[in-house]
Every structure is written in structure tokens, then in C-alpha cells.
Amino acid sequence: MGKISIIGILLLLCLSVPVFAQKKTAPNPVITADSLVTGNYKDVLNNFFQLAFENLAGPNKEIKFTGSPFAVMAKLDTTLLVDTIYRHYAGLRNLNYAVGLKLDTNYRFNGFSSTIKYAIINRRDETVSKTFLGMVVNDTLVKQLTMLNLLISANISNIGAPGSAEQNAAMLEYTDFRKGIKDFGELSKATKDTILAVLNRNDSTKRLYDYLKGNDQFNMKKTADSIYRDFRENFNRNLLWTAGVTDTTYKDQFIFSNVVFSSDLVKGLNKYSRAKNELELNIHSQLQLVDDTLKAGHDLKRAVFNFEPGVNLAFKTKYSKKSYLEIKFSGAWYHNFSYLYVNEERDRIMANATVRLRVFNDIWIPIEIKYDPKNGNLFGFVNVRANFKALAGAAKQIRF
Amino acid sequence: MAKSAKKAKPKPKPSIKTKGETVKPQALTASSLVATEAPHSQQVNIAFTFTGGLGQATAVLFRRGVLINMQSVSNSGNINFSNVQTGDVVAVNGVCAGKAVVAINTDTVPDSPEEFTAGLIIASYLIK
Numbered sequence: 304m305g306k307i308s309i310i311g312i313l314l315l316l317c318l319s320v321p322v323f324a325q326k327k328t329a330p331n332p333v334i335t336a337d338s339l340v341t342g343n344y345k346d347v348l349n350n351f352f353q354l355a356f357e358n359l360a361g362p363n364k365e366i367k368f369t370g371s372p373f374a375v376m377a378k379l380d381t382t383l384l385v386d387t388i389y390r391h392y393a394g395l396r397n398l399n400y401a402v403g404l405k406l407d408t409n410y411r412f413n414g415f416s417s418t419i420k421y422a423i424i425n426r427r428d429e430t431v432s433k434t435f436l437g438m439v440v441n442d443t444l445v446k447q448l449t450m451l452n453l454l455i456s457a458n459i460s461n462i463g464a465p466g467s468a469e470q471n472a473a474m475l476e477y478t479d480f481r482k483g484i485k486d487f488g489e490l491s492k493a494t495k496d497t498i499l500a501v502l503n504r505n506d507s508t509k510r511l512y513d514y515l516k517g518n519d520q521f522n523m524k525k526t527a528d529s530i531y532r533d534f535r536e537n538f539n540r541n542l543l544w545t546a547g548v549t550d551t552t553y554k555d556q557f558i559f560s561n562v563v564f565s566s567d568l569v570k571g572l573n574k575y576s577r578a579k580n581e582l583e584l585n586i587h588s589q590l591q592l593v594d595d596t597l598k599a600g601h602d603l604k605r606a607v608f609n610f611e612p613g614v615n616l617a618f619k620t621k622y623s624k625k626s627y628l629e630i631k632f633s634g635a636w637y638h639n640f641s642y643l644y645v646n647e648e649r650d651r652i653m654a655n656a657t658v659r660l661r662v663f664n665d666i667w668i669p670i671e672i673k674y675d676p677k678n679g680n681l682f683g684f685v686n687v688r689a690n691f692k693a694l695a696g697a698a699k700q701i702r703f
Numbered sequence: 704m705a706k707s708a709k710k711a712k713p714k715p716k717p718s719i720k721t722k723g724e725t726v727k728p729q730a731l732t733a734s735s736l737v738a739t740e741a742p743h744s745q746q747v748n749i750a751f752t753f754t755g756g757l758g759q760a761t762a763v764l765f766r767r768g769v770l771i772n773m774q775s776v777s778n779s780g781n782i783n784f785s786n787v788q789t790g791d792v793v794a795v796n797g798v799c800a801g802k803a804v805v806a807i808n809t810d811t812v813p814d815s816p817e818e819f820t821a822g823l824i825i826a827s828y829l830i831k
Contacts, residue, residue: 384801386753386778430756430800439798439823440759448825449796453763456794456827461768465790466831471812474792474829478813481825523825531798531822 365416367403371396390431397422405551414554420547429538439534447511448527452481454501454508483524487515540571540581558601565589572614581617585631586610595641606640613655629659635673652676744786747830748808749793750816752779755801760824765792787830797824 356366373395377383383392401418429435439445455477463469476494479485487495502512515521544567551561568586588610592603613633617626635653643649654676659669674680749762762782764772771791774782784793787809795805803824806816810831817826 381754384754386757386801389755389801390757432800433757436757436759436798436800445798445823448823452796452825452827453794456763456792457765457768457770459827459829460765460790460792465788467790470790470829474812474827477827481827527823527825535821 363413364406364408364410365403366406367401367416369399369401369418371399373398393425393428393431396428397425399545399547401549405554412554414552414560415557416549416551418547418549420545422543422545424542424544426541427539427543429535432538435534435538438538439531442530442534444511444530445527447508448523450505450508451498451502451511451523454505455498458497458501481523483522486519487521487523488519536581537571537574540574540583543567543569553601556601559603560594560601562592562603563589580619581626583615583617584612585615585633586612587633597644604641608638608640609635611635611655625661627661629657631655631657631659633657744788745809747784747787747793749782749784749795750780750804750806750808751776751782751797752804752806753799753801754803756799756821758797758799758801758803758824760795760797760799760803760805763794763796765794766790789830791830793828793830795824795826795828798822799824 356364373383373392376392376395382388399418399420401416401420403416403418405413405416407413440449459470459473459477462473473494476485476490480487480490480494487498490498499512499515502508502515546566547564549561549563549565550559552558553560566588568584570584572582572584589608591607591609593605593607594601595604598604611633613631615629615631618628618630619626633655635655637651637653639647639649652675654674656672656674657669658672659667661667751758751760757778759775759777761773761775762784763770764784764787766788767790772784774784776782787793793807793811797803799819800821802821803819804816805819805824805826807828811828812831813828815828819826
């Protein structure tokens with residue numbers, strides 16, 4: 304069995320190799336927003352590859368590979384990423400799958416697991432939302448920045464003789480400004496005066512004029528990026544509701560030992576607020592069918608329902624807005640539909656807390672604590688989650 | 704009636720010289736707003752490619768400080784400006800949710816194609 308687990312690990316590593324190899328050439332905008340979303344959201348729906356080592360300290364360890372069919376297809380055929388085609392694959396992008404190897408305490412093979420999950424409602428995908436684009440372009444500050452671009456472009460077209468060195472120099476300096484290479488204060492006096500003059504002439508750009516007048520640190524690119532990031536972050540707090548099924552097989556037979564039907568709902572509670580930290584509602588429910596161990600043979604006759612509403616608080620850094628610590632408090636109600644074992648209760652209530660620590664850009668360590676108030680029991684679980692983006696980044700660092 | 708109409712029609716001017724004059728710096732007049740053909744005029748194509756998400760953009764052609772032409776795309780596609788001259792400026796404003804590449808089929812300052820990551824597209828190109 305030990306051999307099988309080693310083969311399994313090698314298989315997973317082999318799966319990751321093409322991902323590393325293609326990372327360099329194939330653009331993958333599918334994952335650009337990943338580092339900004341909360342770990343809780345990533346646990347609900349992935350749009351990338353994730354390799355997870357779960358329950359490391361427990362008796363039932365698991366190595367899990369999570370992916371999205373669209374992410375895999377886009378790796379093989381990048382034309383799928385072109386917007387006119389991309390928009391037609393919303394269904395596939397909302398589908399997640401996972402395959403895993405379960406290991407026992409001695410890291411020996413203990414069964415396979417697989418998961419299929421689908422986002423029934425996904426209002427977080429800004430990449431296919433015209434509403435989102437409309438919100439961005441109609442923002443007051445965005446309108447002022449685009450107006451500045453038009454005014455300066457018109458101005459440059461009127462400098463000196465067509466194609467003159469003077470005109471070229473003006474365009475190059477403006478390019479440095481719009482690309483964020485130069486702050487406003489680093490521009491030549493003539494260019495600064497021109498920008499201020501054209502902004503001052505237009506009522507629609509007065510606010511930007513007032514701001515620029517006393518702010519030499521103004522960086523056009525950083526400002527534009529910051530506005531867009533705020534819009535995207537708020538959009539990523541919209542409702543997401545997924546449903547899925549997970550199954551596990553026995554280690555000696557390809558028969559299901561455990562089937563779980565689950566549903567997850569995630570929604571940001573402080574959307575568009577000025578608060579830096581994010582508060583998220585998370586409602587999880589599941590029906591678990593497991594083998595009744597008191598009966599001979601394999602069956603799935605024990606049914607346990609679990610309902611777990613909670614809130615997740617993500618603490619974010621001031622400027623990059625990446626969450627570095629997340630704390631989730633939840634309650635859980637368990638109901639056993641089957642007949643009860645000795646000393647087993649039909650209904651049970653637990654209080655849970657999960658702390659997720661971000662150790663690297665894309666690597667999280669979730670620590671789960673469950674408390675049974677009735678019996679006074681305390682349980683703890685430690686997992687490590689990493690996705691291939693982080694691993695690819697690490698590989699790149701090693702290469703150079 | 705037909706005769707008077709014929710008289711009212713302006714005589715066609717001898718041409719090339721008059722066309723050439725449009726490149727000289729001139730004061731802003733009503734005629735400045737019309738894009739006139741010059742010997743070195745060219746048709747310029749601006750190709751927008753959005754990947755990994757939707758995008759939209761507007762390209763505006765300026766000559767001597769005057770807006771000459773303006774066209775938009777709401778997905779990957781091309782914008783064609785006819786009669787573009789040296790010294791004209793093409794301003795591009797837009798937004799993309801994935802990546803965007805703006806490619807102009809003539810020499811520009813700065814060079815194109817230019818790639819934009821998710822966010823605002825704010826660019827300007829001087830036609831060489």
C-alpha cells in the first residue's frame with residue numbers, strides 16, 4: 304500500500320509539471336484575481352489549480368488536487384480566453400472538480416476521494432459582467448482620468464510641426480506619466496503646467512485639478528489601478544452559492560464509503576463600506592451518507608445532516624488589500640436521521656472557530672477548532688493549502 | 704432651373720497642392736473639423752484583443768488639437784481610421800476585466816502593441 308501512496312504522490316506531482324511548463328508562455332488571466340480574494344472564498348470555489356494537504360496532524364491525511372475544467376482547457380488552448388469565446392464558457396468556469404488520495408497515520412493509501420462542485424449563483428465573476436465594466440467607466444474619478452487622457456492627447460497633437468522632435472518628446476513624457484513610471488512631480492515644468500491648465504479649463508476635471516495642484520506624488524497608473532481594485536473587491540463580495548457532491552472509496556474496493564451532498568453560500572456583508580476589513584456571511588449545509596459499521600458489508604445507511612451558518616472576518620493589509628488573517632465563527636447543528644448508536648445523540652450543537660493564516664502569497668494554513676458545549680469537548684484540526692500559482696512562482700524564483 | 708443649379712456647383716480645384724496644404728499648421732476654422740485627404744494620409748487599424756474577461760474601449764483621433772474621429776468597441780475587434788496623418792494622436796480609453804492588447808498597424812510613439820492588465824486602459828499614441 305505504501306507503494307501506491309508514493310505512486311499517487313508522484314502522479315500528482317506529474318500533473319503539476321505541465322502547469323509549470325506552460326505557465327511561462329500561456330497567459331492565464333483566469334487567476335489574476337486570486338491573490339486578492341479571501342481564503343474562505345477560495346475554499347468555496349476555485350478558478351485555478353489547488354494542491355491541498357489536509358488533516359496533516361490527524362489520522363486521516365489527504366492530498367487533494369482541485370481544478371476547474373475551463374482552467375485546464377484554457378491551458379491547452381489559449382484562444383478560449385479571447386472574450387468573444389470566453390463569455391460562452393461561464394458554465395464550465397463555474398464547475399470545480401477535485402480528486403484526492405487519502406492516507407492513514409503511516410502515510411499508507413486509505414482510499415480515493417472525488418468532488419464535483421457547481422456554482423448555482425455566481426455574481427462574483429467580474430470577468431463576464433458588463434455591469435461591472437459599466438460601473439468602472441462611469442465612476443467620477445475614472446471619467447476625470449480618461450478626460451485628462453483626451454485633453455492631453457489633443458494638446459500633444461497640436462504641439463509644433465507634425466512629427467517634430469518636440470511633439471515626440473511630449474508624447475514620451477506623457478507616456479511615462481500614464482504608465483506610472485513618473486509621478487506628477489517628476490514631470491517637466493512645461494508638462495505639469497500644461498496638464499494643470501487643461502484640467503483647469505474644464506469643469507468636469509476641476510476635482511482632479513485641485514488634487515494634482517498640491518500633490519506631486521500623484522501617480523496616474525497607481526491611482527487607476529487602485530480605483531479598479533476597489534471596484535473588483537466589492538464585486539467579489541457578491542453572492543456565491545455552490546452545490547456539490549463528494550465521495551470517498553474504501554481502500555480495498557472501489558465502492559463508496561462516504562458520500563456528502565453539500566451547499567455553500569457566501570456573501571460579503573460590508574460591501575462598498577470604507578472598512579478595510581471584510582466581513583463575509585458563510586452558510587454551509589451538508590447531508591452525509593456513511594457506512595453503518597454495526598451491519599455487515601458496505602452500505603450508506605447512516606445519514607447525518609449538518610447546518611453551519613457563520614461569519615468570516617478577513618483582516619487586510621492597508622494598501623495591497625490582501626487578507627493576511629481570517630477568523631471564522633460559526634455554529635453547527637448536526638441531526639442524525641438514522642438509528643442511534645449507544646450514547647449517541649440525535650441532535651448536536653457545536654461552536655466552531657477557524658483561523659486562516661496566510662504564510663505566503665497563495666499558501667494558507669487554516670486551523671479549525673470545534674467546541675461541543677454540551678460535553679465540553681474541544682477538537683482541533685490543522686490543514687495546509689497551496690495553489691499552483693504559488694508553487695509556480697516559487698519554481699520561477701529558484702530558476703533565476 | 705437645372706442650369707442655375709449647375710452654375711452653383713463649385714469648380715473642382717486643381718487638387719494636389721490644395722490637399723498638401725492641410726498638413727501645414729493652421730488656425731482652427733470650421734474646415735479644420737473635416738478630415739481631408741492628404742498625399743501621405745493612411746488608413747490606420749487599431750486592433751483590440753481582450754482575453755480572460757470582457758473589455759471595452761474607445762479610440763479618439765486628434766489632429767492639431769481637434770477631434771477628428773471617434774469609434775468604440777465592446778469586445779475584441781478593430782477600429783479603422785481613414786486619412787490619418789503624421790502628427791495625429793490616437794487616444795484610447797477603456798477597461799478590461801482580463802488582459803487587453805492594443806495594436807496599431809503603423810509606427811507610433813510609444814510603440815504598439817501595448818498590453819494592459821485587468822483595469823483601466825488609458826493610452827495615447829502619436830502617429831509617426
